[in-house]
Amino acid sequence: MAESAALTRQEQKERTRAALLDAALELSQESGFAQISLRQVAKRAGVVPAAFYRHFASMDELGLALVERSFATLRRMIRDAQRDPDVFAHIIDAAAEVLVETVKVNKAHFAFVARERVGGSQAVREAINHELDLFVSELAVVLARLPNIENWSSDDVQMVARLFVRNMVANAEEVVEMPDGRPDLEAKIKEGARRQMRLIVLGFEKWRS
Amino acid sequence: MAESAALTRQEQKERTRAALLDAALELSQESGFAQISLRQVAKRAGVVPAAFYRHFASMDELGLALVERSFATLRRMIRDAQRDPDVFAHIIDAAAEVLVETVKVNKAHFAFVARERVGGSQAVREAINHELDLFVSELAVVLARLPNIENWSSDDVQMVARLFVRNMVANAEEVVEMPDGRPDLEAKIKEGARRQMRLIVLGFEKWRS
DNA sequence: TAGTTGAGTGAACGGGTGTTCACGGCGTGT
DNA sequence: ACACGCCGTGAACACCCGTTCACTCAACTA
Numbered sequence A, B: 001m002a003e004s005a006a007l008t009r010q011e012q013k014e015r016t017r018a019a020l021l022d023a024a025l026e027l028s029q030e031s032g033f034a035q036i037s038l039r040q041v042a043k044r045a046g047v048v049p050a051a052f053y054r055h056f057a058s059m060d061e062l063g064l065a066l067v068e069r070s071f072a073t074l075r076r077m078i079r080d081a082q083r084d085p086d087v088f089a090h091i092i093d094a095a096a097e098v099l100v101e102t103v104k105v106n107k108a109h110f111a112f113v114a115r116e117r118v119g120g121s122q123a124v125r126e127a128i129n130h131e132l133d134l135f136v137s138e139l140a141v142v143l144a145r146l147p148n149i150e151n152w153s154s155d156d157v158q159m160v161a162r163l164f165v166r167n168m169v170a171n172a173e174e175v176v177e178m179p180d181g182r183p184d185l186e187a188k189i190k191e192g193a194r195r196q197m198r199l200i201v202l203g204f205e206k207w208r209s
Numbered sequence C: 001t002a003g004t005t006g007a008g009t010g011a012a013c014g015g016g017t018g019t020t021c022a023c024g025g026c027g028t029g030t
Numbered sequence D: 001a002c003a004c005g006c007c008g009t010g011a012a013c014a015c016c017c018g019t020t021c022a023c024t025c026a027a028c029t030a
Helices: A010-032 A038-044 A049-053 A058-082 A085-089 A091-103 A107-119 A122-143 A154-177 A182-207 B008-031 B038-044 B049-054 B059-083 B085-089 B092-105 B107-119 B122-143 B154-177 B181-204
Strands: none
Touching: A010 A038, A010 A049, A010 A058, A010 A107, A038 A049, A038 A058, A038 B092, A058 A085, A058 A091, A058 A107, A058 A122, A085 A091, A085 B049, A091 A107, A091 A154, A091 B107, A107 A154, A122 A154, A154 A182, A154 B008, A154 B154, A154 B181, A182 B049, A182 B181, B008 B038, B008 B049, B008 B059, B008 B107, B038 B049, B038 B059, B059 B092, B059 B107, B059 B122, B085 B092, B092 B107, B092 B154, B092 B181, B107 B122, B107 B154, B122 B154, B154 B181
């Protein structure tokens, strides 16, 4: 059975674990994580159901691991975007662009987060909302340095950050629901996101308390 | 003829149907509509599983009936609010107030819509998103008559309506997730919704194209 | 090299699932 | 007063589910 190279015990275990995570993510795209079964996941991963327990104590635990993995890619998206000088120059156009593109590439992860944020088990829901709260706070720090905002109360900044993240999530949901190979729809979503953000930013100047 | 007990055949049937709908709504509050079973619903409704089929061909069909029922209460909320002269006078404060109060009273229906909008079966999801699109269009008609908006393009008006409905849905989700008997949290959500709407409205004046 | 460890196996269990079917009983139209 | 129609019944079916157990056998360790 030695295909490529001899695998150490640890490598093999990690590989199976990853196969289980991939299988679960894949299956949950079709019907939602909450409705897939341990047996389906094991089967798709090419493993007997009992072997599942060598890696996770329950489907809930696997779900939490998936949350972590999904938010890791989300954070990477933000980090990469901040490094790009074009993004800072035309922040709104870039944000819409980056959002749609990244969601398209990591569709499975975003679909998982969007769905399970409200539809999942209690534990998974709480984990996702906690991560999103962290995300709002991170964005608030960035926003607080913008010209029109620098002397707002921190409550107000937090509010605006929530407004943005909320819309980001909603736009991500739209991209996820979007059928493949429809560049027209994609452009429409991008344009919609851009205009919504511009409208919100326009309100910045006149805001008081 | 008999005033108290005797029920006509039709009345009795409708009563069982309603019991099934109520049972499903109740159970879906605890764990989500997609994870409850036909047998659980029948049991809670006080009926044998096979009897279910006298009223619905499948759980999916029952789900669609629930979507209809839930949006009926949502529409009633808007209709009632428009009749109230106070609402037109202080439109934003009133909207936040009405939203939170109505969601609190009809928690089950809003929870159902919020969850199944993204987490439900394909058919249920599509039905809900269709209803929400109708709702956006209705709101767009109302918004188009506002002073700063009256000569916007219809695309722009639709965009703003989407922004509002999106936030309404998100705020409704928050109220639904809110534990009972926490007037402080409730006030916070209300205040957050109010400020978000004010910020968006501020952008109206300066909007072009 | 011999012994230990632990990832993966295959079978078995008890229980919940959707769906079907013949049947009983009661409101109903004749 | 009678026969019909239809809602609800209870049993049966064939599945799929999560979980357990003793097991194998290859990678590791001493």
